[in-house]
Amino acid sequence: MTDETGFEPEKESTEYGRIALKGLKRTTSVTLRTTAFLAAVILLAVVGAASPSRADGVQYVTLLYTGDLKGDVLSRKG
Amino acid sequence: MVNKLRGTEANVVLLDCGDFSSDWGYGQEIAAEATLKAMNGMGYAAAALGPLDLALGPESLAGLLKNVAFPVVTSNLVNGETGRPFGTGQAVFERGGVRIGVVGVLPGDEVKETAPAFLEKGLFRILPMEEAVRKAVGEIRPKADVLILLSQGTFEETCRLVEKVSGIDLAVSAGVGKAVPGAPVPKTPVVTSPERGNELGFVRFKVRKGRAMLLEKRMIGLGCYDPDIPEDETVASFFGDEFKIKMAKARRERFGRRERREPIMGKEPSRPALPAETLKKGEGTGPVLPGTVPVPGKKP
Numbered sequence: 001m002t003d004e005t006g007f008e009p010e011k012e013s014t015e016y017g018r019i020a021l022k023g024l025k026r027t028t029s030v031t032l033r034t035t036a037f038l039a040a041v042i043l044l045a046v047v048g049a050a051s052p053s054r055a056d057g058v059q060y061v062t063l064l065y066t067g068d069l070k071g072d073v074l075s076r077k078g
Numbered sequence: 079m080v081n082k083l084r085g086t087e088a089n090v091v092l093l094d095c096g097d098f099s100s101d102w103g104y105g106q107e108i109a110a111e112a113t114l115k116a117m118n119g120m121g122y123a124a125a126a127l128g129p130l131d132l133a134l135g136p137e138s139l140a141g142l143l144k145n146v147a148f149p150v151v152t153s154n155l156v157n158g159e160t161g162r163p164f165g166t167g168q169a170v171f172e173r174g175g176v177r178i179g180v181v182g183v184l185p186g187d188e189v190k191e192t193a194p195a196f197l198e199k200g201l202f203r204i205l206p207m208e209e210a211v212r213k214a215v216g217e218i219r220p221k222a223d224v225l226i227l228l229s230q231g232t233f234e235e236t237c238r239l240v241e242k243v244s245g246i247d248l249a250v251s252a253g254v255g256k257a258v259p260g261a262p263v264p265k266t267p268v269v270t271s272p273e274r275g276n277e278l279g280f281v282r283f284k285v286r287k288g289r290a291m292l293l294e295k296r297m298i299g300l301g302c303y304d305p306d307i308p309e310d311e312t313v314a315s316f317f318g319d320e321f322k323i324k325m326a327k328a329r330r331e332r333f334g335r336r337e338r339r340e341p342i343m344g345k346e347p348s349r350p351a352l353p354a355e356t357l358k359k360g361e362g363t364g365p366v367l368p369g370t371v372p373v374p375g376k377k378p
Contacts (some may be wrong), residue, residue: 004148005150015254023333030175031306037192038152041303044084052246054225055285058285058286059088059174059175059176059284059286060088060089060091060282060284060293061088061089061091061173061174061176061224061282061283061285061290062083062087062090062091062280062282063091063093063226063248063279063280063281063282063283064080064083064086064090064091064092064093064277064278064280064281065092065093065094065222065228065271065272065278065281066092066093066094066095066252066272066278066279067094067096067097067250067252067271067272067273067279068095068096068097068100068128068222068272068273068274069094069097069113069117070109073346077222
């Protein structure tokens, strides 16, 4: 069935719907990929920060030093 | 305390700056032996020697050091004939992939005064500190990421040493003196060693591509009778009853039975025996407070 302009209104709206749906799917896919990429980057940054002793060849050393030790205090240090 | 820090800090290295022998005037060898056993148990990585340790004499000290599980660094105390260092000279070891070098030096004048037996008949020689440190640093700097100098020299002497000899990351001075406000500060950090073992020095380094950067330095209080610091049973066992009996015997031999009445190892003084005729009913019992020892014929 056509209107006075010669088009079929239902067919036209379905076509537009399909195009919109296709666009939506593409946008969603791009968004998901971007989110996954950003999440991976953030995760790597967090893991790197949590283990500084290995990140970028950086290591930490803690030096403890005593002096003039006298026997009666030693047992408290062990 | 050390064990606690080992659980929370990365790559802990425990060092001693020397003078682990007592200066009580008696039982030095007994105390040094127990202290060295305890230091073995605590996992010391290296130690330097102080004049009090040398006062034990070459034979006695060498005998004690045979049972020590860590290197004893004395870069400028060398054999009079062979030139080989007494002890290890200098040491390099590894913690978690970081190479740590330790150099130790003693001032010659103090050794002459407190331990003349070492220098008699040319048995040992004390090299000038700067010469010995320069040589030792030159040898181990390429093998170490962090280089520590344990100096028995005064604070001023140690500052001068690190200004003249490059390549040292931190110096610990066990001699007299400390940083004076306004005085010129050397590029290399110099810290003072704790006195009478009542503190623990704490330093944290960041190491990257073989270069060390000092991040933090502070002292941790180790009040001997502080209840917040739990006693380590293994280490305490070296200072148990057997040790106290040996020390009491050495004290009696040195001073005689009634010469000294100071408490031993924090114990209360024992009450002196009073002649029976001077005691009235009820006297002579109960705790004795310091300074309230009753004197016969005198009202308390």
